[in-house]
Amino acid sequence: xxxxxxxxxxxxxxxxxxxxxxxxxxxxxxxxxxxxxxxxxxxxxxxxxxxxxxxxxxxxxxxxxxxxxxxxxxxxxxxxxxxxxxxxxxxxxxxxxxxxxxxxxxxxxxxxxxxxxxxxxxxxxxxxxxxxxxxxxxxxxxxxxxxxxxxxxxxxxxxxxxxxxxxxxxxxxxxxxxxxxxxxxxxxxxxxxxxxxxxxxxxxxxxxxxxxxxxxxxxxxxxxxxxxxxxxxxxxx
Numbered sequence: 195x196x197x198x199x200x201x202x203x204x205x206x207x208x209x210x211x212x213x214x215x216x217x218x219x220x221x222x223x224x225x226x227x228x229x230x231x232x233x234x235x236x237x238x239x240x241x242x243x244x245x246x247x248x249x250x251x252x253x254x255x256x257x258x259x260x261x262x263x264x265x266x267x268x269x270x271x272x273x274x275x276x277x278x279x280x281x282x283x284x285x286x287x288x289x290x291x292x293x294x295x296x297x298x299x300x301x302x303x304x305x306x307x308x309x310x311x312x313x314x315x316x317x318x319x320x321x322x323x324x325x326x327x328x329x330x331x332x333x334x335x336x337x338x339x340x341x342x343x344x345x346x347x348x349x350x351x352x353x354x355x356x357x358x359x360x361x362x363x364x365x366x367x368x369x370x371x372x373x374x375x376x377x378x379x380x381x382x383x384x385x386x387x388x389x390x391x392x393x394x395x396x397x398x399x400x401x402x403x404x405x406x407x408x409x410x411x412x413x414x415x416x417x418x419x420x421x422x423x424x425x426x427x428x429x430x431x
């Protein structure tokens with residue numbers, strides 16, 4: 195009888211331990227899901243960028259957030275506007291030699307071939323709700339889902355003269371996927387380099403939602419039919 199009682203107690207203890215382990219796993223999963231949602235309306239936008247993603251000295255001009263350049267690239271809250279930044283290299287430099295870097299410590303969640311080069315999407319370690327998407331990269335080494343990259347690590351080079359370099363930043367909010375300007379997550383220390391190239395404020399490279407809504411664009415699919423009346427580019431000095 196004593197032996198059976200001891201065996202029963204052991205079985206109960208093991209079962210209880212497994213229940214605790216499962217509960218802990220669920221708690222970890224719930225915490226991970228919570229970490230990957232961020233309310234920017236409540237908490238503001240964190241300045242996550244640790245390193246500029248491109249060799250700024252080789253860039254001639256930058257398109258404004260919500261511009262009419264390229265194609266429609268919008269989110270779940272806005273439509274028919276380019277909610278990313280194009281970086282056009284200087285004519286006299288070798289476009290295919292411009293180095294591209296990871297702007298944050300993070301995990302690669304996408305590295306897929308596009309019509310020119312590879313699109314790389316990196317989830318920030320500091321705030322996993324924020325994703326950095328870099329287009330048209332000629333990778334210097336293979337990247338796959340789950341790979342970890344460090345801020346400042348060279349991912350490769352810009353693909354070349356076929357197109358401009360571009361970067362987008364998205365955040366998973368409680369209400370859906372929202373695109374924000376790369377410059378909104380850039381700290382003063384890095385933005386200082388842009389001030390040295392002629393910018394006076396982050397607003398120089400951001401068209402506000404109200405301003406874009408007041409000067410709406412028309413799209414045919416993802417192609418812009420009109421360019422609007424607002425300036426689309428900031429030229430660097």
